Amino acid sequence: MKFRSRLVVNLNSLKHNFEEVQKIAPNNKIIFMVKADGYGHGMYEITRYACTNLGIKEFGCATLKEAIDLRENLRELEFDIYVFSDTQLTEPGNDELYLNLRIIPVISKFQELDFVLQHQDFKNFPICIKFNTGMNRLGFMMTELDLVINKLKQHHKNQIHHLLTHYANGSYSMTKDHYNIKQRENFELVKKKFLENGITFEKSSEANSGSIEQKNGIASNSHIRPGLMMYGPSSLNEDVKSEGHFNGKTISSLETYILKTYHVTKGTVVGYNSTPCPDEGVVAVLAIGYGDGFGNRYSGATLIHNGCMGKIIGRVSMDMCHVFFPISAKDKIKENQIFTIWGDQGVDLVKFSEETRTIPYEIFCSLQSRIPRIYQVN
Numbered sequence: 516m517k518f519r520s521r522l523v524v525n526l527n528s529l530k531h532n533f534e535e536v537q538k539i540a541p542n543n544k545i546i547f548m549v550k551a552d553g554y555g556h557g558m559y560e561i562t563r564y565a566c567t568n569l570g571i572k573e574f575g576c577a578t579l580k581e582a583i584d585l586r587e588n589l590r591e592l593e594f595d596i597y598v599f600s601d602t603q604l605t606e607p608g609n610d611e612l613y614l615n616l617r618i619i620p621v622i623s624k625f626q627e628l629d630f631v632l633q634h635q636d637f638k639n640f641p642i643c644i645k646f647n648t649g650m651n652r653l654g655f656m657m658t659e660l661d662l663v664i665n666k667l668k669q670h671h672k673n674q675i676h677h678l679l680t681h682y683a684n685g686s687y688s689m690t691k692d693h694y695n696i697k698q699r700e701n702f703e704l705v706k707k708k709f710l711e712n713g714i715t716f717e718k719s720s721e722a723n724s725g726s727i728e729q730k731n732g733i734a735s736n737s738h739i740r741p742g743l744m745m746y747g748p749s750s751l752n753e754d755v756k757s758e759g760h761f762n763g764k765t766i767s768s769l770e771t772y773i774l775k776t777y778h779v780t781k782g783t784v785v786g787y788n789s790t791p792c793p794d795e796g797v798v799a800v801l802a803i804g805y806g807d808g809f810g811n812r813y814s815g816a817t818l819i820h821n822g823c824m825g826k827i828i829g830r831v832s833m834d835m836c837h838v839f840f841p842i843s844a845k846d847k848i849k850e851n852q853i854f855t856i857w858g859d860q861g862v863d864l865v866k867f868s869e870e871t872r873t874i875p876y877e878i879f880c881s882l883q884s885r886i887p888r889i890y891q892v893n
């Protein structure tokens with residue numbers, strides 16, 4: 516069967532990105548973030564490849580459901596799974612899931628900390644604690660630091676498994692952004708207080724992609740937690756791109772094909788709401804639309820086909836969209852041709868995200884299950 520549209524994932528590029536990350540952080544272990552279905556690339560395939568071919572043994576999910584699915588679908592492989600945000604640790608019955616499936620919850624509030632400290636079955640369970648050093652999302656507050664330490668001491672826990680924090684502004688300068696500076700100082704303080712109180716931590720981490728790209732939070736921790744960069748795009752903001760040390764390759768290309776082409780004159784209207792063409796040209800109708808996660812915010816974006824530049828014109832429909840090309844492109848735009856949106860034959864994903872005022876994270880995660888993911892190793 517011919518695919519209508521598909522996301523072609525090149526696992527060799529994942530390897531390239533991993534090696535690039537290792538160049539930046541040769542002495543750190545990696546918790547590879549595969550939440551949100553591997554940033555839209557397919558959590559199982561990405562994890563299987565990373566575990567088997569890259570030797571990564573720790574993976575990050577956001578929800579307990581993701582973690583259960585990951586464990587159950589890759590039973591034959593040996594790796595650790597963390598649940599970072601939606602742990603539901605204290606919900607009845609979930610304790611057994613954590614214990615039996617060896618899933619590590621990231622603890623960020625007292626209800627959860629008390630639960631693992633008081634629950635007999637969790638006596639030898641790895642305790643992973645997250646501090647809110649300034650992002651103000653999840654994590655223990657700095658004002659709760661002493662109480663966390665006291666509770667651990669009361670329960671004779673003089674070692675925990677992992678201590679971590681998360682940056683709000685990893686895309687911005689790690690040396691100049693004052694929120695980043697404050698968060699880094701706060702995390703140093705957390706670590707110092709733990710050690711002063713005789714509580715050691717086997718592992719620690721603070722750096723996500725933006726921070727890793729800037730070589731921040733690497734030497735001071737055992738672990739790093741890359742997400743986006745493993746999938747290729749940089750997460751650095753334009754003004755800090757020069758601080759980046761990462762040379763990634765986008766691991767996917769989004770391919771669709773041309774259902775139909777037709778000649779238009781200036782003012783010919785296209786699609787829902789009858790958008791007029793700006794000039795004489797050729798319109799290509801593509802087999803992708805918002806039902807695939809390719810939404811109306813992409814209207815107006817530049818695409819490239821056979822070296823010709825066109826623009827998405829008019830409203831994106833559920834199953835289709837239209838690209839307007841100048842008349843000079845008419846011999847290069849043909850029905851049934853494969854049309855690459857982003858990837859080697861198409862536009863650069865980061866440029867596409869900038870032009871459409873979104874971020875690569877969201878573009879990846881928007882792709883629906885109607886788009887099959889095809890894996891290549893070459």
Ligand SMILES: *Cc1c(COP(=O)(O)O)cnc(C)c1O
Binds near residue numbers: 722
């Ligand atoms: C998603 C996530 C990451 C990865 O972030 P990227 O910007 O994709 O590298 C790291 N740590 C935590 C806690 C996360 O939730």
